[in-house]
Amino acid sequence: MSLGQKLACAILVLVLGASAAANWLAPAGYAKQYREATDAPPSHTHWLGTDELGRDRFARVLYGTRISLLLAPAAALFSTLMAAFIGGLAGYLGGGWARIAMAVTDLFLSLPWLFLLITARALMPLNVSPLVSVLVTFLLLGLLGWTTAARVLCSTAAALRTSDFVRQARAAGLTRQRLFWMHVVPNLKPVLYAQFWISIPVFILSEANLGILGLGVAEPMPSWGSLVKELEGLISIGEEPWKFVPVILLALVVTSFQFLLSKHEEVPA
Amino acid sequence: MKRKSEEMKSLFGRKIAIAIICLGFVLGQASAQTGGELRFCLRTEPKTFNPLKVEDDASGAIRYLTGGVLVRVNRQTQDLEPELAMSWKVSKDGRQISFHLRSGILFSDGTPFTAADVAYTVQQLMDPALHSPTGDAFRSGTGSVETKVISPTQISIKFPAQVAGLDRLFDQVAILSQHSPKKEMAVLGPFMVADYKAGSTVLLTRNPNYWKTDEQGRKLPYLDSIQLDIQPNRDVEMLRFKRGELDLINSLDSEYFDKLAATSPQLVHDAGASLDSEQLWFNQVSKSPIPAFKKTWFHSANFRRAISGAINRDDLSRVVFHGHAQPAVGPFSPANRFWFNARLKPQSYSPDAALKALQSEGFRMENGTLKDKDGNAVVFSIITNAGNKYRERMAVLIQDDLQKIGIHVNVVTLDFPSLIERMTQSFDYEAILLGLTNVDLDPNGEMNVWLSSSENHQWNPQEKSPETPWEAEIDRLMKLQASSNDAGKRKEAFDRVQEIVVEQEPFIFLVNKNALSAVSTAVHGASPVILSPQTYWNAERLTVSAK
Numbered sequence: 005m006s007l008g009q010k011l012a013c014a015i016l017v018l019v020l021g022a023s024a025a026a027n028w029l030a031p032a033g034y035a036k037q038y039r040e041a042t043d044a045p046p047s048h049t050h051w052l053g054t055d056e057l058g059r060d061r062f063a064r065v066l067y068g069t070r071i072s073l074l075l076a077p078a079a080a081l082f083s084t085l086m087a088a089f090i091g092g093l094a095g096y097l098g099g100g101w102a103r104i105a106m107a108v109t110d111l112f113l114s115l116p117w118l119f120l121l122i123t124a125r126a127l128m129p130l131n132v133s134p135l136v137s138v139l140v141t142f143l144l145l146g147l148l149g150w151t152t153a154a155r156v157l158c159s160t161a162a163a164l165r166t167s168d169f170v171r172q173a174r175a176a177g178l179t180r181q182r183l184f185w186m187h188v189v190p191n192l193k194p195v196l197y198a199q200f201w202i203s204i205p206v207f208i209l210s211e212a213n214l215g216i217l218g219l220g221v222a223e224p225m226p227s228w229g230s231l232v233k234e235l236e237g238l239i240s241i242g243e244e245p246w247k248f249v250p251v252i253l254l255a256l257v258v259t260s261f262q263f264l265l266s267k268h269e270e271v272p273a
Numbered sequence: 274m275k276r277k278s279e280e281m282k283s284l285f286g287r288k289i290a291i292a293i294i295c296l297g298f299v300l301g302q303a304s305a306q307t308g309g310e311l312r313f314c315l316r317t318e319p320k321t322f323n324p325l326k327v328e329d330d331a332s333g334a335i336r337y338l339t340g341g342v343l344v345r346v347n348r349q350t351q352d353l354e355p356e357l358a359m360s361w362k363v364s365k366d367g368r369q370i371s372f373h374l375r376s377g378i379l380f381s382d383g384t385p386f387t388a389a390d391v392a393y394t395v396q397q398l399m400d401p402a403l404h405s406p407t408g409d410a411f412r413s414g415t416g417s418v419e420t421k422v423i424s425p426t427q428i429s430i431k432f433p434a435q436v437a438g439l440d441r442l443f444d445q446v447a448i449l450s451q452h453s454p455k456k457e458m459a460v461l462g463p464f465m466v467a468d469y470k471a472g473s474t475v476l477l478t479r480n481p482n483y484w485k486t487d488e489q490g491r492k493l494p495y496l497d498s499i500q501l502d503i504q505p506n507r508d509v510e511m512l513r514f515k516r517g518e519l520d521l522i523n524s525l526d527s528e529y530f531d532k533l534a535a536t537s538p539q540l541v542h543d544a545g546a547s548l549d550s551e552q553l554w555f556n557q558v559s560k561s562p563i564p565a566f567k568k569t570w571f572h573s574a575n576f577r578r579a580i581s582g583a584i585n586r587d588d589l590s591r592v593v594f595h596g597h598a599q600p601a602v603g604p605f606s607p608a609n610r611f612w613f614n615a616r617l618k619p620q621s622y623s624p625d626a627a628l629k630a631l632q633s634e635g636f637r638m639e640n641g642t643l644k645d646k647d648g649n650a651v652v653f654s655i656i657t658n659a660g661n662k663y664r665e666r667m668a669v670l671i672q673d674d675l676q677k678i679g680i681h682v683n684v685v686t687l688d689f690p691s692l693i694e695r696m697t698q699s700f701d702y703e704a705i706l707l708g709l710t711n712v713d714l715d716p717n718g719e720m721n722v723w724l725s726s727s728e729n730h731q732w733n734p735q736e737k738s739p740e741t742p743w744e745a746e747i748d749r750l751m752k753l754q755a756s757s758n759d760a761g762k763r764k765e766a767f768d769r770v771q772e773i774v775v776e777q778e779p780f781i782f783l784v785n786k787n788a789l790s791a792v793s794t795a796v797h798g799a800s801p802v803i804l805s806p807q808t809y810w811n812a813e814r815l816t817v818s819a820k
Binding site: 035037039042056057058122123125126130131132133134222223224233236 | 588591592593652653654656662665666668669670672673683684685686687688691701702703
C-alpha cells in the first residue's frame, strides 16, 4: 500500500468514525432549529455555523456523511451484483442470451437516467418517511446504475468462456453450473471489485445531483447533496468559507476511494 | 462700515452659492436628459412581440415599454389615469365603454392614430382564432363585440355581457395600427423594438413620435435606448449588476437583497408587501384517492384553522424571507389598497390554542403523537415544487411547527409537471404549498379561483354545485360583485368573501412577499413600487447618467 493509499485509508476511517459518533459529537441532532440564530457563522456552540433554518451545520455534516457513506456503498453493491448477474451470465452463456442481455443494457444506457429518477420519484407514494425516501433513492440509483458494469463484465466473461483453461475444464467433464461458479466467477472477482469501488463515488455524486435538484433525500434528513445545495447563490468563495466543508469532504472521500481503487486496478483481471 | 462690507460679502457669497447650485441643477438636469441607455435583464426569451398574445413576463415587459394604451393604472397610486384616451365612460350595465381619444398622435412609423385603430385592436383582441390571453379577461358572455367609430377621436365598444372592472382591463391592451405595414412593430409607447438577437438581447430605442412631454414641454422619453439582456441565471444577473453592467434588477430574492444591502445599501429597495402570496391547502376533493379518515380531517374547518394557528408566520417571514415578507392576513394583500379588507387581522400563532381546538374535535395526544378519535395518527404530506428553496424552507419550518402539536409532516418536493398533474388530474395529494402571483388589483381577476365551478378552485375544483354552504355564499358574493358597477357595493361583497375565506381557511395564507429590487445610482427618477414592473414603471421619465 502506497503512502497515498494509507492517507486515503486514514481519511476514510476518520470520516467514517466521526459520522458513526454523530449522536455523541452532535447530541442536538440534525433537525433541531435554532430560529434565533439562522445562517450564523462558526461559533463555540455551532462549530460550522448554522444553516438558513438555524440547524447546526456540523451535526448535519456528520449525519449527512453517515447517510451518504452508508447507502452509497450499499447501492454500489446492489448494482455490482446486478451487473454480475446480467453481464457475467450473459457473457458466459453467449449467443442469443448475450445479445438479449446487451440489447437490454443498451436500452438502459440510452435512457436519460436523471429524468428516469425524477419520474420514478414522482410516482412514489407521497407519505413516506425521510428514512424510506433515502432508502428508495439509493435503491433507484442502484437499479439504474448497473449497465456500464454489466457491459464490462459481459465482455470479460465472454473472454473467459473461450479461454483455454475453461475449454479444458469443459473437456474434463465439468457441468456448466460448476464451471461457472468454480472457474468463471473467481476470475471475474477483480473486475467486480473495481466496478464496486468505481460505483461508490458515482452514486455519492448522483445523490448530490439529485439533492441539488431538490429530489432525493427528504427533509429534514441531511445528505451531502442537500448540504452542497447550500452553495447555490454563493457569490464569492471568501464570503462564507465554512459552507464549503461538505464539498471539501465530498471531494476528499471521493478522491480517497479513487486512491484505494488504484490498488485494485493493478490486479490483473 | 466694516459690518456692512461683511454683510455685502456674505450676500455676495450667498448669491454665488445659489448661482452655483442653480447651475449645478441645470447642468444636472441637462446631463440627465441627454439620453443614455438603460440596461437590465429579461429572465426568459420573449415569446412574442404581438402585444395581444402576451402571456409571459418577458413579452409583458416589452409590451409595457413599447405599447401605447388608452388608460394606465398608475403603479404608484394604483389609480386609473388617462393615456391615449383623454376620457372614458362605462355604461351603467357595465357592457359598454366609450373613449374620447387624443388627436394628432402618430405611431412610431408615422402612421396616424385614430379610433379605427382602437376598433381594429379590439376586434383582433376578441378574435377567438388569436387565443389572446389578454382578451380572455374581456370574455364574459357569448356573442360578438360591437365597436362603433363615432369620429376619429371617439369610439364606443359594446360587449355581449357585463365585464366587471371594464375600464381597468384596458391597461393591458396595447393599441395596434390598422394600416401600418409594420403591423405590431408600429407602436404608440415610449420605446420601439429596434433589434432582437434571439437568446441574447432585445434593443429598444426611443419612439421619435411618442406623444408625451414633461412639465417643461420636453419630449419624453428621456432615454435613448433600453437594452434587455436575456439572462435566466440570477447569479450572473447579480454579478453583472455588481460590476455595473446592468442598471437594475426588477425583482430580487431576499437572499440576494441582503447580500447586496450588506455592501451597497443605497442600491436596494424594499417597496413592502407585494400582491403575491404563498399558501398551503388541503385536498378536499371527494373523489381523491386518499384515505377516508384524512378526507374527514381536511373537510373540517376546525382542523384547518388549528393547522393555521399552529404555523408561526412571523418565523416564516423572518427566517425564510429574512424579514422581507409580511404574515399574510387573507386572500388579498394589504398592498392592494382598495380591495383589502382592513377589518381582517393576522392569524395569531398559538400551538396551545390549536391543540385545544383539535382536542375539541376528538383528537388526542398519545406519546407525543396526535391521533384522531379512531386512533389514526395525524400524518400527512406537504408537496411543493422542487428547486424553489423558499417554499422548501417554509415547508420544513411548518413541519417543525406542526411536530410541536404531535402532527408528523412529510415534506415532498416534486418537479413542477408532476405536482400539477397531482393537483389537477389525479388529485393524489394531501396538502400543497404553492404561491399565487397576483397581477390584477381587481377581484375579478380571481374569479377563476373563488367560484366553486372553476378549474382553479384548487382545494376542490370544478364542483357541479357548491359542496358546502360557505362555498355557495362565496359564489353568490363573487357573482354579485362582478355584476355591479357600484364600487362600494362590490367592495362590500368582496370584503365578505375575504372574511369567509379567513373563517374557513380553504387556503391557509402564509406570507405576502415584499417587492424587492435593485437600482444603480446611475439611474435617476426611479421609484420602485409593489406593482409590476416595479422599477421601470415610469421608464419614460428615467435617465441614466454616464458610467
